[in-house]
Amino acid sequence: MxxxxxxxxxxxxxxxxxxxxxxxxxxxxxxxxxxxxxxxxxxxxxxxxxxxxxxxxxxxxxxxxxxxxxxxxxxxxxxxxxxxxxxxxxxxxxxxTLEAVAAEARETFGARNVMAVLDGGRGEIHAAVYDEAGREIMAPMAMTLADAARMALKHSALLAGSAAAAVAKEAGPEPRVGPERAxxxxxxxxxxxxxKQPGEKPKPLYLREADAKPQAGFVLPRIRS
CATH class of the missing domain: 3.30.420.40 (ATPase, nucleotide binding domain)
Known part of the structure; x- marks a missing residue:
């Protein structure tokens, strides 16, 4: 193909x-x-x-x-x-992006649990956990740095992604850090x-709201006909 x-x-x-x-x-x-x-x-x-x-x-x-x-x-x-x-x-x-980051980590460090962690801004970590075969253990979600550290320890996971070093520092000496890219x-x-098996059309995975929002003071009133 x-x-x-x-x-x-x-x-x-x-x-x-x-x-x-x-x-x-x-x-x-x-x-x-x-x-x-x-x-x-x-x-x-x-x-x-x-x-x-x-x-x-x-x-x-x-x-x-x-x-x-x-x-x-x-x-x-x-x-x-x-x-x-x-x-x-x-x-x-x-x-x-999370499953791709995790796949790179498994390719580099071998089959193991991987927690992909990305810097989501506003103090959030965007994270998901995958097992040694790439199966999803924890679905993608936004969480605090402290929660991400606890999840990494719970799953004995290798950390990978742009927030890997920060999560590892919060978790202590146990988690190993893999590739640290976004x-x-x-x-x-x-x-x-x-x-993958084709199914629904791809759609964006957003774990938080967009930073840009309409300013209420500049919204024009709707004209009724």
């Missing part, structure tokens, strides 16, 4: 073309943007497709990072994935996406 994977959930804007039979990435493109995913994503996808030397007609599935992460970035990636899937009449699947290599999103 030839799959296009997209990740815009963090500062990266990444895409790759992956062959699930050969288990190989044939083309990839990655930009470290911070912001501006909407302006650059199509170009990144084009570069990955050109490197792989495949046409869109060869794609059989789209995989996309659905968060948690940047509100705007996640929306951009999910919208693009759903658009590609609709136009090409192929399935799209969502992969959470996302992971686009190849891992592709591998996880290839292994």
């Amino acid at each position: 030839i799959l296009l994977a997209i990740d815009t959930a963090s500062a990266l804007c990444a895409a790759c073309v992956y062959d699930s039979v050969a288990r190989k990435v044939f083309g990839r493109a990655v930009l470290d943007l911070g912001k501006g995913h909407a302006e650059h994503l199509i170009g990144v996808v084009h570069d990955a497709m050109a490197q792989a030397d495949v046409d869109f007609s060869a794609l059989e599935r789209i995989a996309v990072a659905v968060g948690p992460g940047s509100f705007t970035g996640v929306r951009v990636g999910v919208s693009a994935a759903r658009g590609f899937a609709m136009a090409l009449k192929i399935p799209a699947v969502g992969v959470t 996302t992971t290599d686009i190849r891992i999103y592709a591998e996880l996406g290839a292994a």
Whole structure:
């Protein structure tokens, strides 16, 4: 199966073309943007497709990072994935950043329980726990640093993600720390996406409300006809 994977959930804007039979990435493109995913994503996808030397007609599935992460970035990636899937009449699947971070940790440190922990801002930790086979033990949720530390100890989990060091410091000397990034290599999103069964269309995974909200004082009154 030839799959296009997209990740815009963090500062990266990444895409790759992956062959699930050969288990190989044939083309990839990655930009470290911070912001501006909407302006650059199509170009990144084009570069990955050109490197792989495949046409869109060869794609059989789209995989996309659905968060948690940047509100705007996640929306951009999910919208693009759903658009590609609709136009090409192929399935799209969502992969959470947490399961991808955990998968990288297992790949690096071997099969074990992994607690993926991301800095959610406002003092929150976005976390999920997966067993040695990647099965979900604790669903993604927002929690305090103290609660995250307790969960890591409860599950004897390796910590991975952008908040791993902070959670480990809170928990004490026991938890081991793996990769400490807000996302992971686009190849891992592709591998996880290839292994999933297509179902509902991918949608953003938000664990807290957006920072930007309408200012009530500037809302115009509705005109009744």
